[in-house]
Amino acid sequence: MKREDFKRLFDEHFDTLRNFLYYRSGDTDMATDVAQDVFLKIWMKQLDKQPEELVGLLYKMAKNTLISKYRHNQIEQAFIARTPAAESSQSPEEAMNYKELKTNYEQALSRMPPKQREVFLMSRYEELKYHEIAQRLELSIKAVEKRMKNALQFLREALAAQ
Structure with missing residues (x-):
């Protein structure tokens, strides 16, 4: 993917992707972090597709990453609850x-x-x-x-x- 194509994809979809994640998580910081992670993964993969073809993949990756973070947080909270507080x-x-x-x-x-x-x-x-x-x-x-x-x-x- 060309740098210009990636920039266009990022500019056109970052805010909507972040909003999508925010509505699902309720956490602005997490939504921003996950959106950035997803775009970074897309860039690292250097997929040979047009930006329009990657929109669905962006949302799928974002949803899966958010679910993974949520599960990780659940495990972390359960562990913290099990261990002595002080x-x-x-x-x-x-x-x-x-x-x-x-x-x-x-x-x-x-x-x-x-x-x-x-x-x-x-x-x-x-x-x-x-x-x-x-x-x-x-x-x-x-x-x-x-x-x-x-x-x-x-x-x-x-x-x-x-």
């Missing part, structure tokens, strides 16, 4: 064990081979799916799966040894 509810021993585990985890992560660490962090912290990681790193999905398996095994062994 550290003061932890006994001193539990707090010490947590700090020790966190330190051991960070040390193990720093010793992990770089290729495995890169895939692990993209999966866990950037919350990318394996196919997205494969695209970014220009690898096969199987290679990403293997690196992730090895990273998890490395962490298991490193944390068990300590």
Whole structure:
């Protein structure tokens, strides 16, 4: 897609896409973020289509991204509700064990081979799916799966040894 075509697509549809997302989510910031993410993904894919042909895809991607964010927020809220609200509810021993585990985890992560660490962090912290990681790193999905398996095994062994 040519830069001019993308600019025209963006100029003509960004506000309506953001409004569509706002009406579905009720959150202006989230609607703006998702709309920007969708346009970025369209640009990154460099699809060889006319802007008019991409409008439906824009809305489909926006809807799916919004649903994914909503589900992620639901999981996050459930997790927060399950965990103790304040550290003061932890006994001193539990707090010490947590700090020790966190330190051991960070040390193990720093010793992990770089290729495995890169895939692990993209999966866990950037919350990318394996196919997205494969695209970014220009690898096969199987290679990403293997690196992730090895990273998890490395962490298991490193944390068990300590």
